[in-house]
Amino acid sequence: MLGAAPNDVGATLDRLFREEHGRILAPLIRLLGDFERAEEVVQDAFEAAMQQWPVEGIPETPRAWVLRAARNKAIDRIRRSARFSDKRKELEAVAEVERSFAPPPDELLTEGLRDDMLRLVFTCCHPAIAIEAQLALTLRTICGLTTEEIARAFLVDARTMAQRIVRVQKKIAAAGIPYRVPGAEDLDARLEAVLHVLYLVFNEGYSASAGDELVRRSLCAEGIRLAELVVELLPDHPEPKGLLALMLLSDSRRDTRVDADGDLVVLEEQDRARWDRAQIERALPLVEAALRGRPPRAYALQAAVAALHAQAPRAEETDWRQIAALYAVQSRISPSPVVELNQAVAIAMAGDVARGLRQIDALEARGSLARYHLLPAARADLLRRLGRNEDAAAAYRAALELVGNDVERRYLERRLREV
């Protein structure tokens, strides 16, 4: 077939760019020594496709074509670059490019590519980079999002986002942030930082705040894709599985969290028939695997709680006793007032409302959640269940004074009207 419709070319390339950007870029950063040069090569390869495919037709194996183009462009670069002025060094570098790009790795990650992808993940989420820049760099380099897409997702203008990305790439080069996988002694702490970034990507899309629904949905999808990648890259580590499970379980409920008017629907009132069962089934074995971590970490425990909700056919059948036990474990491992609040609610929902309320009172007395609207909101909810409507109303009013999000505000206002 000669020639191809520009639309087909554009769509094929957009998809390839998203799917392959990280995998093409990762070895190039190692081979060419920095992000900017490596990105230019990837851009060149895709631009070549953009020019040739409309004329010559989309190749039978588009992925292999782009990989070959990237390989050739990288070799061109090396031959022209002063970095490889020494002939022997140049030949070594060229041979290394050939090794990294041929045979074109198929869907399975080869050992070498796996290492490069890990290097890329750990470098994008390096703690010497500001957290918002870690997010931007991760989405841009690993997920192949454009600067405009990332800007839209974080509600900043494209120029600001472009500057943020340029600045971070310059810092990586100038400050000597290494392109490598951390050693065993640092791996746990660094992995935690990576998972935090992934969690923030997902949450940016999931939290019911402002922004375009489609953009937010795609951030959730990218969060899941990144977590899948890290699970694949570090198969022996339980915590990435916990995070992936947590994302899948949260995401399985996304269509039921908000009603047609955009109002919040709490877990208890959601239409469970519309939860994404296939996604829940995928998550459950991951929860099991994550809980085998010694000790299980925060994401695993949160995923286990989400799994118990997902497995209850009706809200009344939720195993609150076990949920309270999971929060107790989490409270022991990484104490936090938010976990204590969740535990108090679970204790109350399991039947011991008085004890749950006492625990909330104790938390409030300590003052550590003084600005957190969910504390009075939780108290209000328990008081409402006890039929203490006047006390509940006072607590809903207190929550309304602290809430920042419109969707949650409307929910609390509705509850206040009802009591």
Next chain:
Amino acid sequence: MQYLLMIYENENVMNDMAPEARGAMFAEYNTFTQDIVKSGHFKAGDALQPVATATSVRVKDGKTITTDGPFAETKEQLGGYYLVEAADLDEAIGIAARIPAARTGTIEVRPVMVFDGSM
């Protein structure tokens, strides 16, 4: 006695300089450096990379906390410095975390500028 002379200036002023003015300034620095080398005063001196390359390191409860950016607290004052050779930022952060003041204050890690002759 030895003295550390700390150069504080606004980076933007330098960035906005016309090339000739910048060249003149570099030449002046060169002359000054040569002068104090000749007079026997010079021990060590470097230009630092821009503040955008800075990383701050603290140690809390035995855990190294790394953050992007320079040290910006006014309660504490510059109290000393080490100039170290390290393979990369991770190694430099590791060394910085071993400085006792990392537990009570902050160590700012800034790469030294390397002039490759093209400037």
